[in-house]
Amino acid sequence: MATREEVGDRKQSVAVVGGGLVGSLQASLLAKRGFRVDLYESRADIRRMEHVSGKSINLALSVRGREALKTIRLEKTVLDKAIPMHSRMIHSLSGKMSVQPYGNKDQCIYSVDRRKLNEQLLTEAEAYPNVTLHFNHKLVRANLDEKTLEFSTNDETSTVDTDFLFGCDGAYSTVRRQMMRWGRLNYEQEYIEHGYKELTMPPNTNGDFALPPNHLHIWPRHEFMMIALPNTDQSFTVTLFMPFSTFEAIETEEDLLAFFVKHFPDSLDKLGVENLVNEFFHNPTGRLISVKCYPHFLAGSSVLLGDAAHAVVPFYGQGMNAGFEDCLIFYESLLSVGDDIIKAAEKYSRTHWRDCHAIAELSKYNYLEMRSHVNSRLFLLFKYIDKLLHYLLPNVYIPLYTMVAFTRIPYHQVVLRSARQRKIVKITLQTGGVVLLVALGCVLFERSGAYLSLRYRILPCVVGCVLKDFHKRLVD
Numbered sequence: 308m309a310t311r312e313e314v315g316d317r318k319q320s321v322a323v324v325g326g327g328l329v330g331s332l333q334a335s336l337l338a339k340r341g342f343r344v345d346l347y348e349s350r351a352d353i354r355r356m357e358h359v360s361g362k363s364i365n366l367a368l369s370v371r372g373r374e375a376l377k378t379i380r381l382e383k384t385v386l387d388k389a390i391p392m393h394s395r396m397i398h399s400l401s402g403k404m405s406v407q408p409y410g411n412k413d414q415c416i417y418s419v420d421r422r423k424l425n426e427q428l429l430t431e432a433e434a435y436p437n438v439t440l441h442f443n444h445k446l447v448r449a450n451l452d453e454k455t456l457e458f459s460t461n462d463e464t465s466t467v468d469t470d471f472l473f474g475c476d477g478a479y480s481t482v483r484r485q486m487m488r489w490g491r492l493n494y495e496q497e498y499i500e501h502g503y504k505e506l507t508m509p510p511n512t513n514g515d516f517a518l519p520p521n522h523l524h525i526w527p528r529h530e531f532m533m534i535a536l537p538n539t540d541q542s543f544t545v546t547l548f549m550p551f552s553t554f555e556a557i558e559t560e561e562d563l564l565a566f567f568v569k570h571f572p573d574s575l576d577k578l579g580v581e582n583l584v585n586e587f588f589h590n591p592t593g594r595l596i597s598v599k600c601y602p603h604f605l606a607g608s609s610v611l612l613g614d615a616a617h618a619v620v621p622f623y624g625q626g627m628n629a630g631f632e633d634c635l636i637f638y639e640s641l642l643s644v645g646d647d648i649i650k651a652a653e654k655y656s657r658t659h660w661r662d663c664h665a666i667a668e669l670s671k672y673n674y675l676e677m678r679s680h681v682n683s684r685l686f687l688l689f690k691y692i693d694k695l696l697h698y699l700l701p702n703v704y705i706p707l708y709t710m711v712a713f714t715r716i717p718y719h720q721v722v723l724r725s726a727r728q729r730k731i732v733k734i735t736l737q738t739g740g741v742v743l744l745v746a747l748g749c750v751l752f753e754r755s756g757a758y759l760s761l762r763y764r765i766l767p768c769v770v771g772c773v774l775k776d777f778h779k780r781l782v783d
């Protein structure tokens with residue numbers, strides 16, 4: 308448990324709406340700076356619930372999220388209950404499994420249980436004397452001029468005053484909607500064609516993991532993508548991503564089994580036919596939304612964080628990580644302006660929105676790339692080329708996934724860098740091709756005994772032009 312020597316005695320009271328992953332982290336970080344924090348969550352206290360409904364069971368935690376957890380001294384506690392995945396394991400249609408490490412030995416992502424993580428974050432927040440958690444409080448309206456919040460609590464409504472408001476209420480944010488009514492908030496959302504279904508791969512008959520546990524398992528099949536992340540109870544949570552139309556086309560048990568035999572034959576036994584049929588037809592098909600908005604700070608009193616500010620499609624496994632990084636960057640802003648919350652919000656929102664937009668775009672781009680031309684062989688090939696280039700040019704070329712998951716390079720710089728890297732590779736390949744042609748020309752001249760002037764005057768000219776062109780294209 309964290310020591311709380313930093314807790315000061317500031318009068319300012321702030322409201323955090325949403326007690327999900329981001330809201331509960333934000334409450335602790337604000338409490339650490341001495342603010343009086345009231346956190347409002349529409350659901351009941353998940354720590355006292357038997358069953359929690361909702362999206363994804365486990366999540367991949369990477370460096371950005373870990374850095375934020377470190378700040379409230381919760382990283383170790385969380386990692387203790389998480390399973391490291393130090394490589395990807397690619398499953399081909401024939402059942403072949405190929406392993407590719409993420410990098411050096413400490414470069415791994417972690418499979419964490421969403422519910423456990425949320426519970427740990429709530430317990431951590433609650434342990435601050437200056438935090439009050441309010442469950443069963445659903446925000447229905449916010450008056451941003453009067454700075455009042457209206458909640459529906461079970462059957463009643465209640466209204467509270469607040470100095471400052473953090474909207475951490477997820478992709479369908481009510482705070483964001485209120486901000487849009489108040490002022491000029493631009494908003495853009497997009498549902499993608501793919502939905503997702505979560506399935507459980509139970510432990511095998513020996514009670515062990517049905518697949519090696521320390522990997523992120525990926526079945527890349529163009530339009531159909533499947534992944535599996537390990538759980539501490541020796542099971543895996545498998546997520547199948549595919550177009551809604553394909554989900555709808557699978558109506559009977561026979562359809563389902565035929566589909567799995569055709570596309571994921573190696574996983575059928577491990578999922579178990581009865582279990583698969585049961586879960587596939589009982590678990591809901593999730594929808595995936597991508598949200599961008601601007602600005603994230605409005606009315607001098609409201610800031611959006613996490614999915615409320617930028618819901619992203621899960622094809623980089625970055626939604627929570629990006630949301631946690633929002634909180635960390637806000638915290639760093641607070642530190643740099645002496646805990647003046649309005650100045651911190653101004654500073655935070657001046658630049659950070661670009662990174663939020665960038666991760667939304669990167670995630671959508673990866674969705675397009677993976678479904679349009681990635682099967683298991685191409686996936687392995689891309690990753691192999693990435694690895695080779697990184698080996699040859701360790702400081703110049705960093706694979707995109709590495710920058711996203713294993714560094715804190717701001718996402719918008721990741722986009723710029725990756726574009727530059729791609730360009731270098733492309734131009735090098737093109738120039739390499741031209742150089743080969745010229746060399747071939749040389750050999751032919753040699754053989755045909757062409758005029759010396761060709762070899763000594765024209766050739767250097769051609770080589771010079773090629774190199775000049777290479778340089779020119781590289782600089783602009």
Ligand code: FAD
Binds near residue numbers: 481630
């Ligand atoms: P949420 O988790 O949605 O929490 C919002 C909270 O606000 C909820 O508790 C809700 O009850 C509450 N709330 C909503 N409205 C109100 C209201 N009006 N009043 C009061 N409370 C309210 N991210 C990763 O980093 N790695 C992954 O591997 C990963 N995998 C994913 C897989 C899938 C299939 C999906 C869908 C997402 C995945 N994500 C992943 C993204 C991650 O789930 C989200 O980015 C993360 O949950 C965002 O946290 P949040 O607190 O902003 O929002």
Ligand code: EGO
Binds near residue numbers: 523532676677681
């Ligand atoms: C060619 C090959 C182009 C989430 C590979 C791009 C994402 C992308 C959904 C994986 C790992 C955590 C994830 C890699 C790429 C989680 C992830 C990756 C998926 C799907 C996921 C990787 C939950 C992009 N990380 N990743 O390199 O291992 O590569 F496959 Cl569908």
